[in-house]
Amino acid sequence: MEVAYRELTLGIAALYDDPETRSGGLAAVDRLVHLGQYALGVPGMALAELHGEGGRIIAAAGTAAWAIGRPLRPHVVTTACRTGAANYRLELNEVDPDTADQLAAVGTPWVLVHRVDVAGAPVALLAAFFTVDGSADPDRLAVMTLLGTTVAQFYREGAGLPVQSAVEAPELADRDLFIAVTSHELRTPVTVIKGYADTLRDHWDQLDEEARREAARVIGQRTDELARLVDRLLAASTGTAVGMLRPAPFDLLTALRQAAAGLPADLRRRLWLELPSTLAPAHGDRTTIATVLTELVTNAEKYSPGSEPVVITAAEEGRTVLFRVLDRGIGVPPDQSHRVFDRFWQADSGDGRRYGGAGLGLYLVRKTIERQNGWVSLRPRDGGGTVAEVRLPRGDGKRDAAASGEA
Known part of the structure; x- marks a missing residue:
């Protein structure tokens, strides 16, 4: 297939002409990755941002879409990030077995x-997945250089890049923010609970049976919210996030159904399960699925006004199994889709924000899943809304060293 030079030229021109992408950021590199995939005629393309000793896939297209959000461990970065010429061929036996098998499954030999x-230091890795063995011709090498140079320019300008932090904020700096945020978030349910309890105590005889039941319902609901918030705060403040995990093979479909059945009634009413009849087992801690699903569904419902259903799906791809939570809510801007996993991040910050929460839920979801050698990502849903995707290693033997904690 010939390089699509015309489309490449027009696409880059349009990228700089679009106010959303001309200054860089995640939206710009995501468009570049999709443009590069098309221009090169390859089935998949991805961009990994490096930070510290590791990294993370922040943009992917085609057959590489499964890797969005996947962390890169230090030894993988060391193997993949070479000195010398900027363009080089990477063989499947040079990457971790999980990635090699996933690429081989979609027909990618190199x-x-x-x-x-x-400034003389690597900040990202751009990867194109080929289906034909051999070497890249000069035209394709030139295209990779053009795309890579464009990405580098965005990083030099610093507008919205990097999207990942090399390290989390210092603990001392976190402490003040922690106190400021949580003092408000803890006070809200406590105030509501006390108000309804005082009403029942002082006006019991004046309330009819329906009013009493409603007060008791609100107290119960707010108490549940308070308990969940305290659990999140304790986990986040100690840094353990999820406590002790016991990874093992388990039936993800059963875990999802049981977790969905345990959701509050107001969430269950909007839930729509579209699960397959069979699915390969997952490898992880089954007990965490209920917490992860509750957080994702609660988040989807909170940011989805109206009656559109929140959909749960599941599938298996290569050496991973996955489930998705899909909504038709306000969505997350593409350039913010990775920041949502930062501790204390809020979709709408400031005194006038419409939605509650301490900004810890998605942070703990990521910590929980990545400690099980999986990963989680958010992306816009076609037609509006958000797709939250959680991936775990397969639990039927098709796992790599990462599943035993070596990756």
Whole structure:
């Protein structure tokens, strides 16, 4: 297939002409990855941002879409990030077995990598997945260089990039923010609970049976919210996030059904399960699925006004099994889709924000899943809304060293 030079030229021109992407950021590199996939005629393409000793896939297209949000461990970055020429070929036996098998399953025998450097140091890796063995011709090498240079320019300008932090904020700095945020979030349910309890105590005889039941319902609901918030705060403040995990093979479909059945009635009414009849087992801690699903469904419902259903689906791809929570809510801007997993991040910050929460839920979801050698990502849903996707290693033997904690 010939390089689509015309489409490439027009696409880059349009990228700089669009106010959403001309200044860089995640939306810009995501568009570049999709444009590069088309121009090169390859089935998949991805961009991994490096931070600290590791990294994370922040943009992907085609057959590489499964990797969005996947963390790169230090030894993988060391293997994939070479010195010398910026473009180089990466063989499947040079990456971790999980990635190698996933790529082989979609017919990719090798990967062309472009190391993106800024000020003499690598900041990202651009990867194109080829289906035909051999080497890249000069035209494709030139396209990789053009794309990589464009990405590097965005990083040099610093507008919205990097999207990942190398390290979390210092604990001392976190402490003041922790107290400021949580003092408000804890006070809200406590105030409501006390108000309804005082009403029952002082006006019991004046209330009819329906009013009493409603007060008791609100007290119970707010108490549940308070308990969940306290659990999140304790986990986040101690840094353990999820306590002790016991990974093992388990039936993800059963875990999802049981977790959905245990949701509050107001959430269950909006839930729509579209699960397959069979699914490969997952490898992880089954007890965490209820917490993860509750957080994702609660988040979807909170940001989805109206009566549109929140949909849960599941599937298996290569050496992973996954489930998705889909909504038709307000969505997350593409350039913010990775920040939602930061501790204390809020979709609408400030005194006038419409939605409650301490900004810990998705942070703990990511911590929980990544400690099980899986990963989680958010992306816009076609037609509006958000897709939250959670992936775990397969539990039927098709797992790599990462499943035993070596990756």
